[in-house]
Amino acid sequence: MSVFYFVAFLSIFFALMTIFTKNPVHSVLYLVITFFTFTVHYILLNAQFLAVVNFIVYMGAIMVLFLFVLMLLNLNKDTEPLKSNLVKFMGVIAGMCLLVTLAASFRLLQISDPVVLKNPDIGLVSNLGKVLFSDFLLPFEISSILLLTAMVGAVLLAKNDPKKV
Amino acid sequence: MSAIITLSLLAILVLYLGLFKARRALLPVSLLGLVATVVLYGVQWGKTAEPLYSGMVLFDHFAVVFSVVCVILTILVLLLSKDYFDKSSPHVAEYYALLLFSLTGAVLVVSFHNLAMLFIGIEIMSVALYILAGIRKKDFASNEAALKYFLMGAYSTGFLLFGIALLYGASGSFDLAAIKEYVVSNPQGISPLFYAGILLLIVSLAFKLGAAPFHFWTPDVYDGSPILITIFMATVVKTAAIAGFLRLFYFCFIPLQDFWVPVLLVMTIITLFVGNLTAIVQQSVKRMLAYSSISHAGYLLFAIVAIGATSANSVLFYVTAYSLSTIIGFGSLILVKRATGSEHFEAFNGLAKKNPYLSLAIAIAMLSLAGIPLTAGFVGKFMMFSGVLADYQVLLVVLAVINAAMGIFYYFRVIVAMYFKPLDRDAIVVSGPYRVVFFLAALITLLLGVYPAWLTGLI
Numbered sequence: 342m343s344v345f346y347f348v349a350f351l352s353i354f355f356a357l358m359t360i361f362t363k364n365p366v367h368s369v370l371y372l373v374i375t376f377f378t379f380t381v382h383y384i385l386l387n388a389q390f391l392a393v394v395n396f397i398v399y400m401g402a403i404m405v406l407f408l409f410v411l412m413l414l415n416l417n418k419d420t421e422p423l424k425s426n427l428v429k430f431m432g433v434i435a436g437m438c439l440l441v442t443l444a445a446s447f448r449l450l451q452i453s454d455p456v457v458l459k460n461p462d463i464g465l466v467s468n469l470g471k472v473l474f475s476d477f478l479l480p481f482e483i484s485s486i487l488l489l490t491a492m493v494g495a496v497l498l499a500k501n502d503p504k505k506v
Numbered sequence: 507m508s509a510i511i512t513l514s515l516l517a518i519l520v521l522y523l524g525l526f527k528a529r530r531a532l533l534p535v536s537l538l539g540l541v542a543t544v545v546l547y548g549v550q551w552g553k554t555a556e557p558l559y560s561g562m563v564l565f566d567h568f569a570v571v572f573s574v575v576c577v578i579l580t581i582l583v584l585l586l587s588k589d590y591f592d593k594s595s596p597h598v599a600e601y602y603a604l605l606l607f608s609l610t611g612a613v614l615v616v617s618f619h620n621l622a623m624l625f626i627g628i629e630i631m632s633v634a635l636y637i638l639a640g641i642r643k644k645d646f647a648s649n650e651a652a653l654k655y656f657l658m659g660a661y662s663t664g665f666l667l668f669g670i671a672l673l674y675g676a677s678g679s680f681d682l683a684a685i686k687e688y689v690v691s692n693p694q695g696i697s698p699l700f701y702a703g704i705l706l707l708i709v710s711l712a713f714k715l716g717a718a719p720f721h722f723w724t725p726d727v728y729d730g731s732p733i734l735i736t737i738f739m740a741t742v743v744k745t746a747a748i749a750g751f752l753r754l755f756y757f758c759f760i761p762l763q764d765f766w767v768p769v770l771l772v773m774t775i776i777t778l779f780v781g782n783l784t785a786i787v788q789q790s791v792k793r794m795l796a797y798s799s800i801s802h803a804g805y806l807l808f809a810i811v812a813i814g815a816t817s818a819n820s821v822l823f824y825v826t827a828y829s830l831s832t833i834i835g836f837g838s839l840i841l842v843k844r845a846t847g848s849e850h851f852e853a854f855n856g857l858a859k860k861n862p863y864l865s866l867a868i869a870i871a872m873l874s875l876a877g878i879p880l881t882a883g884f885v886g887k888f889m890m891f892s893g894v895l896a897d898y899q900v901l902l903v904v905l906a907v908i909n910a911a912m913g914i915f916y917y918f919r920v921i922v923a924m925y926f927k928p929l930d931r932d933a934i935v936v937s938g939p940y941r942v943v944f945f946l947a948a949l950i951t952l953l954l955g956v957y958p959a960w961l962t963g964l965i
Contacts, residue, residue, distance in 0.1 A: 445698070446699055477622060479559040479562040483614065483623075483626050483630070484626060486514055486607060486610060489607070490637075491633050493637075
């Protein structure tokens with residue numbers, strides 16, 4: 342339990358650091374650490390597949406890509422868009438409303454027995470695979486259309502138009 | 507199910523046709539495939555529907571009717587696409603394929619029976635559109651539209667996922683039947699997580715529908731995208747979004763009406779006023795139609811505010827009427843823009859003298875959007891209002907009537923420009939497919955206005 346609280350504290354801390362740092366590169370690095378703490382959470386929950394995927398795909402691939410893009414963009418103070426105080430104010434109010442709603446609904450929850458899972462191995466790769474290929478076969482297959490769409494779109498947007506002959 | 511397989515295979519076939527440079531075959535093949543899909547759905551009609559693939563999809567009458575509407579609207583959009591894409595870019599096959607993929611997503615959204623399918627359907631539909639909004643790579647507005655739609659859409663997907671996760675946390679299942687079972691069997695002990703989940707789902711679905719206060723992307727995206735893509739977004743995507751919205755709430759959340767109806771009621775009123783008040787001050791017809799589509803999203807939400815057995819029928823009727831008129835409105839805008847290079851109201855000046863039939867079709871469309879009797883739009887509004895009145899929401903109807911009056915004002919600006927502002931201009935050439943589409947859409951609008959019973963008894 343104490344491990345959980347420690348890791349939870351770290352995730353919240355680094356998530357806040359992501360928002361509050363001025364430097365975008367630092368911000369991304371903090372986000373990487375936040376994702377790493379999520380990975381630890383998944384391991385604590387015995388969801389090994391999620392942990393590995395989160396580690397490799399999110400932390401490894403996507404965030405590093407993100408970092409490269411940010412460095413290539415060369416952001417600095419001058420290019421930062423100015424937001425009026427009104428917009429900031431509205432943003433704070435809207436965000437706080439969401440926070441209050443969620444916090445209130447979580448607060449009303451009764452705490453169930455936290456450690457007892459019906460099947461503690463539910464997050465293991467073999468169980469996940471069984472569910473994916475039996476109950477969730479259709480969404481699993483249809484995801485291929487989603488990926489194909491994204492692929493076609495990426496190529497379409499990135500490709501140079503050939504000169505008209 | 508065979509219809510979904512047909513659609514996906516059709517899109518892949520179109521991609522291959524593009525690979526082998528068979529450009530002339532693209533449009534006929536796509537249309538043929540879509541017609542085949544409609545036929546496959548027709549065969550399914552009347553059979554008792556059961557959830558397929560461990561409860562993932564359910565092709566009941568609701569799903570079949572809305573899918574057929576989506577497919578037919580896509581057929582009309584594709585007919586308008588003849589000669590439209592050829593000028594801008596050589597990748598026509600990819601555009602058709604993306605439209606078909608997006609349609610596949612829309613069909614999944616209207617026939618889901620499991621929240622996982624809802625999510626994947628919405629994603630397929632949107633991802634294809636993010637790209638289609640930005641296919642004019644040299645056009646700054648198109649880039650802006652694509653980026654804005656993508657960022658906001660990705661954000662709203664987060665809300666959708668979080669909402670689904672909370673529903674799962676409370677009820678222990680993604681399956682609609684199981685969630686309904688959970689709601690019905692614990693009238694007192696519904697977890698607070700469930701309520702938060704409903705709110706988050708409302709946020710994300712209202713975003714896809716373009717209802718206020720989640721409408722901020724709509725005008726810029728509709729304005730910046732190529733007009734043909736705007737037609738697709740304003741008709742097929744809106745149909746799918748409202749149908750998915752209704753399906754989820756009608757299936758699962760009716761016992762919790764007291765909780766979410768006030769939320770939707772406020773959103774509906776805001777949507778109506780935002781859409782109509784901003785549409786009045788627009789100078790560009792494209793932007794006017796974009797804002798009017800927001801206000802129509804508000805009218806569509808009426809059916810969910812007064813949710814009941816008749817909601818599906820009124821949504822079906824309203825969305826059909828609205829989509830047909832929108833196709834005429836934006837379709838004629840393609841022609842006018844091609845001829846004059848402008849999207850402003852002035853570009854329509856004096857159109858009636860030179861193109862009497864085109865002007866008549868536009869006039870019918872505008873009258874239908876405004877809800878004048880003898881058009882489908884009137885019957886649609888009538889069904890929506892009477893559904894809400896049966897629920898004793900008198901205030902909402904009064905506000906809606908005020909808004910309908912505002913709507914008449916800006917729709918009539920187009921008609922006034924065409925008929926009463928004489929201007930010497932050349933006649934616009936209306937090519938064959940455009941004639942067919944305008945004729946069909948106007949004819950159906952009038953027929954449904956006179957014989958509404960053809961559509962109302964379907965679901």
